[in-house]
Amino acid sequence: MSKFGELIDVEIPVLLDFYTDREDQSIAMHPILRDVAAALGDKAKVIKIDVEKNKELAEALRVKGLPTLIIYKNGEMKWRHSGEQDANTLINIIQEYI
Template sequence: MLKEVESTEFNELVGNGLVLVDFFSTTCGPCKMLAFVLNDVEKALGDKVTILKLDFDKNKELVDQYEVKGYPTLILLKDGQEVKRMQGLQQKPAIIKMIEENL
């Protein structure tokens, strides 16, 4: 199951290794569809990447910090630094490719 976090917990989890962050909104249709895709990605690569979900509306400071302009937005962090970003609904092969290129 994907983990939804708030800013404090987020900051504790992003420092080490590969973390994929899903900035989403509870009212966004594509965000809901992306959650199913990310569950599949987690099943395929769960030992290689941590997947976190951040509610766009509840985490304005992180939205501003990462300059997220819309949702869904996926940001891949490696040891706390952004290495790749995808916007909009993405398919499983594209997400897996992005993660594997940064392992």
């Protein structure tokens, strides 16, 4: 879990996508998140976290529905959403924290 702390304790916004490849909604988010990452460049990070490989972290953050999207900045959770989002909405939300 210490690696998780290093991931989120940065000055730029970090969008975490908790997903599983067994869920259609999670799979549908992959190209959207690629677009978000491309649009924001080095102003933000987009990190995908497979809940099946990171069960402890998903439980610690109480991830229930997938996909779950969480934005952190400076180690603090700023925004959270369960379910799909479109690229433009995500980009606008992340830009609030840049």
